[in-house]
Amino acid sequence: MLNKATLTRWFFILASITIISLILWNTYQFFTQLKENERDKMEIWAAAQEEFKQIDLTQDEWDSRLILNVLQSNTSTPMILYTHKEDVYTGNNVDEKKVRDPVKRQKLIQQFISEYKPIDIEYNGEVLQTIYYGNSPIINKIKYYPAALIVIIVLFFLAIYFFYQTSRSSEQNKLWAGMAKETAHQIGTPLSSLVGWTEILKAEQVNPDYVLEMEKDISRLKTITERFSKVGSVPKLERLDVVEITQQSFDYLKSRTSKLIEFDLVVPNGPLYVNINPQLYSWTIENLVKNGIDAM
Template identity: 55%
Template sequence: MNFSPKRKTSNITMLIAAFVIVSLILWNTNSFFKKFKEEERLKMEIWATAQLELIQSSIDQELGNLTLKVLGNNTSTPMILMNEEGSYKTHNISEDKVTDSIYIRKKIEQFKSENEPIQIIQEDELLETLYYGNSEVLNKLKYYPLALLLIIFLFGAVIFFFFRTNRASEQNKLWAGMAKETAHQIGTPLTSLLGWNELLKSEDINPEVTQEIAKDIDRLQTITERFSKIGSIPELREHDIVAETKKAYEYLKQRSSKLVHFSFSSNMEEAYVLMNPPLYNWSIENLVKNGIDAMKGKGNIAIQIEKKGQNIHILVSDTGHGIPKSDFQNIFNPGVTSKQRGWGLGLSLVKRIVEEYHKGKIKVFSSSKEGTIMQISLRAIEK
């Protein structure tokens, strides 16, 4: 897909703007987080001072009430207050964990990693050490940038897939319109050819000539019908897939080079599936022609039909150069081709006919330097 320089510049500008906006949001969030953490530190230092005042002023009842009020205001920050003897008190920690010494030690290590402990000292004597962790609000704020990035990513992904789907839909409508217009344009000269062929039949001409012309005219009518069906929902009816495949096989065999050797086999006389014959035959022809191109016009083409369970498998094999395993899925994408001349629409069209219209499956069954086998699978109708 080619983009104009103007569009490239626009895309780069949008990417830079998005990067700048995200960077500013993250920087602002980080600054707010640091500021909030400093406020919590200050609150803990005030609480430690109140704890010291409580120790010093046990006689002064009025000061004690004020101190207790300060101490009681903290209801969110988890804390562990430990003295020199190893005795401890907890605040805002689950009561069922208070007596678990192992849990308390782990919590102290966690708090030390989150915040520097505050020592409560009186006259150069260490009385207690306050270990405190991040409050619930601060923990939530810590993960806010990740949540914000996830939201931005999801929003961007929704926009991307919306425009991608919209663009694909427009391209499909364009191709369908072109196909229908092609079918319409072919119709006029095709009608003229029918008239000229009838005129030739009245002349003294070898009947085999007019018969072959009639076959090619029928072929053109089939091609016109195929193109007219693109973009429309085809009508599916019960048909013998063995007979329809053999019909496509015979046509291709007669009109291919003598250097290409064809073979056809089936493990059943007939098998019925829901299909649209013109579109199905088009798929077989595309697979065979791809195989002939891969063999550079010389080699073996084999078509095999077999039934396994409730599915009918149609295997089209060639003796070409093979397909790399990494490209097994890519070859069905529009525009992917190994030919110097070609639009890479053949296999993409086959996939659409088989999977979207006939509700079947198509895949690369196997491929190596000795050749490739393509497999179409359709649901059988039990008689």
């Protein structure tokens, strides 16, 4: 059964996916609506251009003024107007140098065709002019918004994944720390009995060498118990002689390792005091030496 933390995490992920999907859908709808409005605006402009070609300005001043206002209202949409009879290209909201240069003009026309279908201005069934037009600056800016949003979404999901992995790793670390502490607790009970048995053996006048070796092993078990009990806890540092602790770890490893392996320890002659946790430091030394032996 899923616990509360897991349910909360999945709810957060699903809610985030839903919100991001709505943002993407609304962005797409908004972009589509803008393109449709751009198309409608250019069709109105083309109709006005067609009417302007037909009217007599002296006879219908009101209509001509209205049509001129429509024609002059396009201040953002880039377009190229091609007049078939005169074979003339006229640009609006486009760099005139590009319009005059045949190569650049053709390239620009192809770009406009890829964005919108050209509009033909006809009169009595004859095509008089063709309007090539493209996206306005605002649409060009908005069209990169979905790509930027996708990048943000990817980063967002990476953050969620990192959060999930970190949370999962934290739970695992807590589990291992709990197991280590429980192991230390379980070892502590028989260890106390062993200490008592060594005292009995001393009282029974058993060979002191045997008792000494047992005490060394008991001391070793105490060290292991302390190490396990410190897993997951903040180490407590003490100002101790690191040379002495290193020498003790060296002596223990040398006595417990095959005689075929030669040990050589180079340390300063005098004491060297540092802030250190003796149990964890000796554990580190032992692991390094054992890894070196295993690699041989």
